[in-house]
Amino acid sequence: MCGIAALQIRDVALRASLGELMHGMLCGIVDRGPDSAGLAIYNDPSLTPAGTSTVTVLNAELNPDALAAALRDAVPPAVGVTVTGFGETTLINAQIGTSALEQAVTSILPGVQIAGRGEHVAVRKGTGHPLDLAEQYDLRAATGSQGLSHTRMATESAVTAAGSHPFTVADDLCLVHNGSFSNHATIRRQLCAEGVTFDSENDSEVAARYIAWRLAAGDTLTTALEKLGGVFDGFYTLVVTTATSMAIVRDPIACKPAIIAETDAWVAMASEYRALAHLPGIANARIFEPAPGVVYTWTLDSTKELVTL
């Protein structure tokens, strides 16, 4: 059992409350996975400032100040670098592209676990009680266009920060999973043959890698998830987010719960309704369970909205 809660906010005025709303949602899924948790926050200018890339590393061997100093030596002069520690997670921003930043980070910390990357998303995850982690990440102060949270009750791999969700294996792409895949080892071998590399032994990472592989091949998010349904065997409710989209799919026999609520101002998904009960306008929201095997995708239709933050 794991818990998922995701929120995409269309009403620009409500985006200042993203963290507050997500904190309430997280409270509603703690019981489903009390051993570790993770958050992805999109377009919070304090976490992912405009004009920077953001990379998240886990269990860095250098403290934030030392890592920042080393990075400033590794990047061109006048490139701004900030490094912030959040427990097992270290968030790194720099005024260079994601690939260049990742390269600089791995040159300083060879073999370090990269848990997040992109220009729009800040990923933080770790072990411990989800509400303690939410305090460590100052979730309630977060703002932004969309967010994703996951509470994990580990089954397929160890309780570690690396095994926590979300999995972010391509720029601004996050995946969270409630369930378990039964043929992930086979798919992992097939992806390895395609040149895909892996960070963890986690079955959910295989799904994230598969989707990233399909997106890189030109599939849309919806198409990639539809293909996943034909390849992956097992139990799953998945939420996948990109810089502007949020998609949800359940396995064809709907083993794992999911409920969606939608208003003009936002669309939210959670494992259980109680994680949605506090959202503004919930009394008049359209509330439904996603049908088995059907991909639901919502896209923020204006990039201008993102800039007005």
Place this chain on the structure above:
Amino acid sequence: MTITHAPAPTNTARITAIDLAVSTVRDLNQALHATDDGTSWVVDTPAGQHNIAVGIDRDLDLVVNGHVGYYFAGMHQKGRVTVHGSAGVGLAENIMSGTVHVTGDASQAAAATGQGGLVVVDGNTGARCGISMKGVDIVVGGDIGHASAFMAQAGRLVVCGDAGEGLGDSIYEARIYVKGTVASLGADCIEKPLRPEHLAELAELLALAGRTDDPAEFRRYGSARTLYHFAAVNAAAY
């Protein structure tokens, strides 16, 4: 066919109001277990909490205003319970008697293993509605999901909308009435003739659920009874 569902409420002299934003679910449930027959209760702010009104064994009336979580009114007996909202997984699981009415939708496994009583869902249910039902009556105003009435043993399932894949798979003896389409029938579940006694019991069930659907518009499904016994032909496999 005699229908023995509990009559409408008669005693509203004592109404107790509980706000679950203030009281805990455990406090509420313990109060419902300890109360007398004939009492009336109103519960506000359920906020999707789990296990609300589980284990009622009193001839009481309970109204809940808002959405409820998992296992609402599980193991219910005797009383009449209404939810003005929707319900999560396992609504009225293993209900023994009495009535549970949800005005919105219910998630999967509604009335699972129910042994008696009546469960009414005005909206839709998710998958596995009436799974392993053992005597409960279920009336759904909308659609039901896949694998509903799986291994159903007794009782009646009435669906005023459509049914998902695998309806009545491995069914023993429950009777299923569907007004809309059936995506597919499960193993050993077949359509059966709608005879006068079926129209009569369907009319009674629809009336109990407060519905005006025409019984003649339904089709009946039930067990082909080919899975009851070991097929001797399979002996050759040993």
